Amino acid sequence: MADIFKNMKRLTLPEPSLSILGFFSVSVCFALCFFYFDYRVVTRGFQSPPGHPALMAWFGFNGSLGENRSRPEFLGGGDGCDVFDGNWVWDDNYPLYRSEDCLFLDEGFRCSENGRPDNFYTKWRWQPKNCNLPRFDAKNMLERLRNRRLVFVGDSIGRNQWESLLCLLSSAVPDKTSIFEVNRSPITKHSGFLVFKFRDFNCTVEYYRSPFLVVQSQAPIGAPEKVKTILKLDQLDWSSLQWKGADVLVFNTGHWWNYEKTMRGGCYFQEGEEVKMEMSVESAFQRAIETLVDWIDSEINSTKTQVLFRSYAPVHFRFVSLLASLGKLEIYRDLTNAFTSHLLRP
Numbered sequence: 001m002a003d004i005f006k007n008m009k010r011l012t013l014p015e016p017s018l019s020i021l022g023f024f025s026v027s028v029c030f031a032l033c034f035f036y037f038d039y040r041v042v043t044r045g046f047q048s049p050p051g052h053p054a055l056m057a058w059f060g061f062n063g064s065l066g067e068n069r070s071r072p073e074f075l076g077g078g079d080g081c082d083v084f085d086g087n088w089v090w091d092d093n094y095p096l097y098r099s100e101d102c103l104f105l106d107e108g109f110r111c112s113e114n115g116r117p118d119n120f121y122t123k124w125r126w127q128p129k130n131c132n133l134p135r136f137d138a139k140n141m142l143e144r145l146r147n148r149r150l151v152f153v154g155d156s157i158g159r160n161q162w163e164s165l166l167c168l169l170s171s172a173v174p175d176k177t178s179i180f181e182v183n184r185s186p187i188t189k190h191s192g193f194l195v196f197k198f199r200d201f202n203c204t205v206e207y208y209r210s211p212f213l214v215v216q217s218q219a220p221i222g223a224p225e226k227v228k229t230i231l232k233l234d235q236l237d238w239s240s241l242q243w244k245g246a247d248v249l250v251f252n253t254g255h256w257w258n259y260e261k262t263m264r265g266g267c268y269f270q271e272g273e274e275v276k277m278e279m280s281v282e283s284a285f286q287r288a289i290e291t292l293v294d295w296i297d298s299e300i301n302s303t304k305t306q307v308l309f310r311s312y313a314p315v316h317f318r319f320v321s322l323l324a325s326l327g328k329l330e331i332y333r334d335l336t337n338a339f340t341s342h343l344l345r346p
Contacts, residue, residue, distance in 0.1 A: 071128075073134065081128055081131035082128065082129075082130065083126075084128075085128060085130070086126055086128035087126075088125070089126075089127045090123055090124060094122055094125055095119065095123070096171070097168055098112070101171075102167035102170060102171075103170070103176055103179075104187055104196065105167060106163065106187055136168060138169050138170075138171050139172040142173075142201045145169075145247075148203050148247040149206060149245065150246070151243055151246035151248065151250065152205075152206065152207045152208070152252075153210050154209075154213070154251055154252035154310070155256055156255075157252050157255060157310070158250065159209065162205065162207040173200065178198065178200050179196060179197070179198055180196065180199070182196075193239060195207075206246075208243065210237040210253075211253065211261075212237075212256055212257070212288060213253045213288060214231050214232055214233055214237060214288045215235045215236065215237055216230070216231050216232075216267070218230075223268075227268045228265065228267065229266060230270040231267060231269050231284065232271075233284055233287040233288050233291060234291055236292065236295050240295065240299075244300070245304075246305055247304065248305070248306050250309075251310065254285070254312040255312060257284070257288075262281055269284040269287075
């Protein structure tokens with residue numbers, strides 16, 4: 001037996017092999033965490049270990065994280081509050097609605113019905129650093145929207161927000177048949193528009209699909225062969241006539257303003273009668289935003305309509321990552337800041 005142990009002792013692995021074995025072991029454990037960690041346990045709420053009540057709050061999984069009784073309420077007076085300066089915090093009281101309870105979601109956006117087993121991702125809410133946002137009150141918002149129009153214009157990000165708002169608002173309406181699409185169109189992905197009316201409040205929540213906000217049409221006669229379609233940078237989308245008169249107008253664009261969605265597919269830019277073959281996507285995006293701002297100035301009654309502009313998701317189609325790699329991320333930031341400043345000026 002002593003000889004056996006002596007021989008085993010000699011069988012020490014070389015140092016590089018130990019490193020590889022250690023790395024492999026850690027990788028396997030890390031992968032197993034994803035396979036075996038049941039997020040449904042998380043959504044039932046974390047319990048702090050005895051004697052360590054602040055431990056889970058430190059990790060950011062405490063429902064009270066982000067609450068601060070000393071913070072003023074938003075719009076509650078004082079010097080105001082920058083609602084964009086804050087963090088996502090865990091909240092056990094979320095979500096405000098469940099997709100399986102909402103009739104107004106496209107099938108592709110129904111995560112739980114499509115097989116996702118957890119709802120961990122629905123438990124986060126936005127907490128500004130210097131104030132508290134009021135909890136969403138669907139009935140209150142419907143009263144404020146009574147006899148009014150709320151219009152979303154943009155790409156699929158705007159559509160997601162529109163559908164989510166429909167679900168939030170419908171949660172306060174017992175009779176779901178009183179909510180309907182005015183043209184009886186199904187809520188499926190398409191290239192047109194959808195207008196949902198809340199009959200008891202005589203208000204509409206509308207969505208107009210326009211990923212670029214400006215007109216996209218066929219190439220003009222005489223254009224180079226590689227030009228398949230064009231974006232008319234000096235003319236807003238055909239549906240802009242229907243945007244007018246809204247009480248709240250929410251624009252979003254940006255995700256489609258990239259090489260993959262434009263020039264690679266033969267989509268170029270036009271101003272007046274000239275197709276700008278050498279114009280960059282960034283310059284075209286800026287020109288389109290200028291057209292939108294000019295339209296707001298000339299066509300929108302600022303005493304009636306509140307205009308909002310929703311910018312990019314941090315990473316979408318990897319475009320922001322691409323801009324960062326090219327050192328051009330400041331271009332987008334400057335565009336967004338300029339647009340926001342214009343809308344907020346007296």
